[in-house]
Amino acid sequence: MLPLRPLPSTILFALLLACDARPAAKPEVRVAAPEVVVTPPAAAAPVVASPAAAEAEAAAPVAVDLVGLKAGLLRVHGAAQQARIDRGVDQVAALWRSEDGDLAAFVTEFFIADPAVRGATFARLMAVFEQVEGHTHEIGREVRRASDVDVGPLLSVDPLLAAYDPGARMIEDLFTTRVGFLVLLNFPLTTLAERDEHGASYSRRQWAELRLAGRFGRRVPGEVRQAVTKASAEADRYISQYNLWMHHLVDARGERLFPAGLRLISHWNLRDELKGRYGDPEGLARQRLIITVMERIVTQTIPAAVIDNPRVDWNPVANTVNAAPADSVEADAPARPVTLDGAREDDVRYALLLAQFHAARREDPHVPAAPTAIARSFEIGRELPEARVQALLEQVLRSPLVPRVARVIEGRLGRKLEPVDLWYPGFKASGAPPEAELDVRTRARYPDAEAFARDLPQLLTGLGFAPARARWLAEHIRVDPSRGAGHALQAVRRGDFARLRTRVGAGGMDYKGYNIAVHELGHNVEQVFSLEAVDHTLLAGVPNNAFTEALAFVFQARDLELLGLKRPDAASERERVLNDFWQTWEIAGVALVDVAAWHWMYAHPEASPAELREAVVGIARATWDRYYAPVLGGQGTPLLGIYSHMISYPLYLSDYPLGHLIAFQIEEHLQKSGKLGAEFERMASFGSVTPDVWMTHATGAPVSAEPLLRATGAALAAL
Numbered sequence: 001m002l003p004l005r006p007l008p009s010t011i012l013f014a015l016l017l018a019c020d021a022r023p024a025a026k027p028e029v030r031v032a033a034p035e036v037v038v039t040p041p042a043a044a045a046p047v048v049a050s051p052a053a054a055e056a057e058a059a060a061p062v063a064v065d066l067v068g069l070k071a072g073l074l075r076v077h078g079a080a081q082q083a084r085i086d087r088g089v090d091q092v093a094a095l096w097r098s099e100d101g102d103l104a105a106f107v108t109e110f111f112i113a114d115p116a117v118r119g120a121t122f123a124r125l126m127a128v129f130e131q132v133e134g135h136t137h138e139i140g141r142e143v144r145r146a147s148d149v150d151v152g153p154l155l156s157v158d159p160l161l162a163a164y165d166p167g168a169r170m171i172e173d174l175f176t177t178r179v180g181f182l183v184l185l186n187f188p189l190t191t192l193a194e195r196d197e198h199g200a201s202y203s204r205r206q207w208a209e210l211r212l213a214g215r216f217g218r219r220v221p222g223e224v225r226q227a228v229t230k231a232s233a234e235a236d237r238y239i240s241q242y243n244l245w246m247h248h249l250v251d252a253r254g255e256r257l258f259p260a261g262l263r264l265i266s267h268w269n270l271r272d273e274l275k276g277r278y279g280d281p282e283g284l285a286r287q288r289l290i291i292t293v294m295e296r297i298v299t300q301t302i303p304a305a306v307i308d309n310p311r312v313d314w315n316p317v318a319n320t321v322n323a324a325p326a327d328s329v330e331a332d333a334p335a336r337p338v339t340l341d342g343a344r345e346d347d348v349r350y351a352l353l354l355a356q357f358h359a360a361r362r363e364d365p366h367v368p369a370a371p372t373a374i375a376r377s378f379e380i381g382r383e384l385p386e387a388r389v390q391a392l393l394e395q396v397l398r399s400p401l402v403p404r405v406a407r408v409i410e411g412r413l414g415r416k417l418e419p420v421d422l423w424y425p426g427f428k429a430s431g432a433p434p435e436a437e438l439d440v441r442t443r444a445r446y447p448d449a450e451a452f453a454r455d456l457p458q459l460l461t462g463l464g465f466a467p468a469r470a471r472w473l474a475e476h477i478r479v480d481p482s483r484g485a486g487h488a489l490q491a492v493r494r495g496d497f498a499r500l501r502t503r504v505g506a507g508g509m510d511y512k513g514y515n516i517a518v519h520e521l522g523h524n525v526e527q528v529f530s531l532e533a534v535d536h537t538l539l540a541g542v543p544n545n546a547f548t549e550a551l552a553f554v555f556q557a558r559d560l561e562l563l564g565l566k567r568p569d570a571a572s573e574r575e576r577v578l579n580d581f582w583q584t585w586e587i588a589g590v591a592l593v594d595v596a597a598w599h600w601m602y603a604h605p606e607a608s609p610a611e612l613r614e615a616v617v618g619i620a621r622a623t624w625d626r627y628y629a630p631v632l633g634g635q636g637t638p639l640l641g642i643y644s645h646m647i648s649y650p651l652y653l654s655d656y657p658l659g660h661l662i663a664f665q666i667e668e669h670l671q672k673s674g675k676l677g678a679e680f681e682r683m684a685s686f687g688s689v690t691p692d693v694w695m696t697h698a699t700g701a702p703v704s705a706e707p708l709l710r711a712t713g714a715a716l717a718a719l
């Protein structure tokens with residue numbers, strides 16, 4: 001599924017997103033809606049005693065008599081231009097720095113009153129931006145080519161090349177050359193509230209103008225961007241090494257419940273191991289032990305010595321450590337000291353989260369209309385107000401369907417539910433052939449990446465695209481052998497090609513690789529339509545990550561049919577729906593905890609890591625007690641704080657539940673219409689407008705939790 005990560009910089013606000021839930025998975029780069037917003041500066045940002053204070057001063061607007069300046073422009077251009085003059089001058093002044101020169105002279109020279117000249121300027125900028133951004137994107141793709149594509153052994157120079165970001169300075173350079181200021185002077189930025197209120201009546205040209213101006217809604221100094229990147233990289237490194245050696249967990253009787261060699265990264269592998277233990281007769285004891293480990297990580301009562309260290313045995317319940325017997329230590333054990341004092345990890349997790357917060361906060365004064373990381377995440381990244389996302393999540397969390405699904409699970413397990421069942425994985429499609437059998441089929445059909453490339457037109461007609469359209473799509477996609485599991489990389493200018501990167505082993509493409517490749521093909525097809533068939537290239541793309549993932553799932557869900565197997569039957573479909581509902585319910589609470597932790601940090605900017613730990617644990621417990629304890633018991637568990645995204649991809653988690661809701665909404669519409677190819681094209685070529693405008697055009701209704709709830713209700717009724 002989703003994770004994303006801002007690239008070191010780049011004009012395009014390019015996002016890396018991996019289709020797997022593990023950030024370690026192969027990144028998939030796409031360009032998100034580059035919409036940013038600036039409102040006129042009411043006053044200099046308040047100066048408080050904090051590291052952000054210096055930034056606030058640096059971002060303070062230059063002292064110019066804006067009233068007099070506007071009056072002068074008004075005399076020249078007439079009252080009809082008043083609103084444009086007010087807005088344009090304020091937009092320029094918000095980001096103008098003293099080194100940019102004479103603000104009054106600039107706006108006097110470059111304000112464009114003549115609609116024909118303004119239209120010609122818009123057309124010129126759209127054409128130029130497509131080329132500049134498209135070619136910059138290609139350079140970025142090529143310096144990473146050997147890192148992403150299997151072109152033979154990696155050279156030592158390849159990671160250095162991959163770290164080069166040709167777009168890093170683009171926005172700053174466009175401000176320096178004053179192109180950015182000309183845009184801000186003559187094209188409107190809007191707030192999300194304005195777009196939500198008026199978006200339905202904007203013309204396509206108006207939308208494109210907003211996206212043009214949105215590119216210049218923030219001007220973040222290079223050193224601030226670097227600080228954000230550094231904090232993020234440090235958190236990432238910490239998370240990527242946070243392993244538990246499961247053989248060295250012991251229970252009260254000193255018994256080892258897990259096999260030797262099992263090394264699990266928190267939280268992904270721990271959660272997946274827990275899920276995998278449902279069929280195990282001794283599974284519940286193992287699952288409960290995993291829950292205790294997770295709770296110790298969240299509360300930071302985990303002994304520092306046991307992290308990624310098989311030389312130490314740990315009883316998580318009693319929280320005691322002992323030296324592991326020499327013959328139990330794995331051969332590939334990392335070199336780590338054996339300390340047996342049981343000293344806890346000392347809030348490293350929360351220190352790293354705080355570091356991300358302090359770095360993000362330095363950006364705040366440079367994005368006047370979204371002056372917190374929370375606002376940037378919701379209003380710029382997703383273009384859905386936080387309150388609206390929260391209401392959607394709560395609609396799922398409070399749904400009367402939750403206890404009904406819980407009763408079904410209870411019936412299947414034959415016991416009362418408990419916290420481990422937050423990750424119940426037992427809703428499973430039946431009747432699909434075993435994976436080994438599917439491997440045989442996919443390997444025979446796709447011995448190499450070229451075979452998959454040749455089959456694209458047939459796959460696309462199989463999905464319901466007309467033959468000519470399928471050929472056209474295939475002509476815009478290039479298939480490369482991938483180093484990682486697979487990813488889709490879009491083109492950013494017409495004439496370039498979207499890339500489908502797929503992993504094909506020596507014996508051909510296995511089923512897992514095929515399943516991922518079909519998902520990536522969904523991304524590529526969306527990318528081709530939303531660039532090649534959209535009416536303004538400034539609108540290329542879809543509203544946000546949740547949408548692009550939802551469209552990729554449309555393809556992925558049909559992978560068996562494309563192999564010539566029969567569609568999943570109604571019973572399998574019901575299981576899929578219930579599984580998605582349970583997962584959405586699970587991750588909705590996790591997402592609320594993530595966002596609440598950031599609100600707490602903004603309210604307590606001077607907090608210590610220990611205070612942040614207490615706060616997050618408190619938030620996680622309260623969220624559990626409100627929504628989960630009535631269903632799963634476990635009053636007061638801090639379990640919802642375990643997701644690693646909270647530390648290394650903060651404020652991202654809300655995209656998962658949103659992704660489920662959007663996928664159900666799109667799928668419900670496609671099933672009703674019965675014309676997948678034509679409808680997919682109609683939806684994907686609408687471009688990057690706000691989510692509600694996009695969804696209303698796509699399905700007739702704004703973004704909603706109802707389709708998921710309707711499908712779940714229907715599945716329960718049919719059980």
Ligand SMILES: [Zn+2]
Nearest residue numbers: 018019549552
């Ligand atoms: Zn994906």
